[in-house]
Structure formats: C-alpha cells, structure tokens
Amino acid sequence: MRIKGLLRRVTRTNVLVAVGVFVVGSLIGVGLFTFIYAKGISYLFNDPATCANCHVMERHYDAWIAGSHSNVATCNDCHAPHDNIIHKYVVKADNGFWHGLKFTTGQYPENIEIRDSNRTVTNEACLYCHADFTSDIRMTAGSDQINCTRCHSDVGHSTR
Structure with a gap:
C-alpha cells in the first residue's frame, strides 16, 4: 500500500x-x-608559470625565460590589454575559453600561432611600454597602425 x-x-x-x-x-x-x-584560479593572476600549465605552452614559457623581456615583462604585460581592467579580463576570458577548448579537444596546431585579435593586443602593448621610443615613429606613420610584431616577432619569446 x-x-x-x-x-x-x-x-x-x-x-x-x-x-x-x-x-x-x-x-x-x-x-x-x-x-x-586545470588550475583555473591561477589564470586570474600574473604568474608567467601559469602559462606553462598546459604542456603545449612549455616551449613558449622556456623561450620567454631565455628571451629579452623575462626580467621586465610577464605574459600579461604583452598579451593582455593595458587600457582598462574590464577589457583585460574580457580578453583573458576569450583566450581562456579558446585555449581550454582547443587543448581539451586536442584541436590545436603543433606550431601555435597568435590570432589576429591577440596580435593587435600585443602590438598595442609594445606601443604602450615603448612609448618613449615609438612616439617619433607614430607621428610619421600618421593614422597607419604600426605593426611592431612584423619585424620583432621573436622579441618576447623566440621558439626557433
């Protein structure tokens, strides 16, 4: 019952x-x-070792350590916007989503290349940090955007 x-x-x-x-x-x-x-909390901060959480990035991390910027710039200094904190975390969230998806599914190329949107962020970071050196160049370039990474692609961390 x-x-x-x-x-x-x-x-x-x-x-x-x-x-x-x-x-x-x-x-x-x-x-x-x-x-x-995935040590997700670590991505909210600024420790470069975080980028090596994924084994695919170890080579880039090691190259950054050996590179010319390791004593003056972290990953976020070059790969996150400097204009405001909201934009910084929007870019970090976007990158985190795509990195997580590609690494989880294994759908990433052997030779990882920077996306155009991230190249723009990196280029703006170069201009931000090196404003003293680039101000004359920017005046002669006019409205054309200077592309620092075109000639200096291996400055932060050459993986060659």
Missing part, C-alpha cells in the same frame, strides 16, 4: 525537477572539477 501511495505522488513535474537538478548539479560539478584540475 505504501509503495502505491508513493507512486501516485510521483508526478511528471517531480521527475522533470529531479532530472533538472541532476543535470545542473552534474554540470556544476564537472565545471568545478575542470576548473580545479
């Missing part, structure tokens, strides 16, 4: 709620596990 009474109380709505709670809970659980496993 008790089982029949319980079965009558189990409605379609209750089942849908239970399935919904299970699905949402599973997504949150998997998301938290992935965030912790």
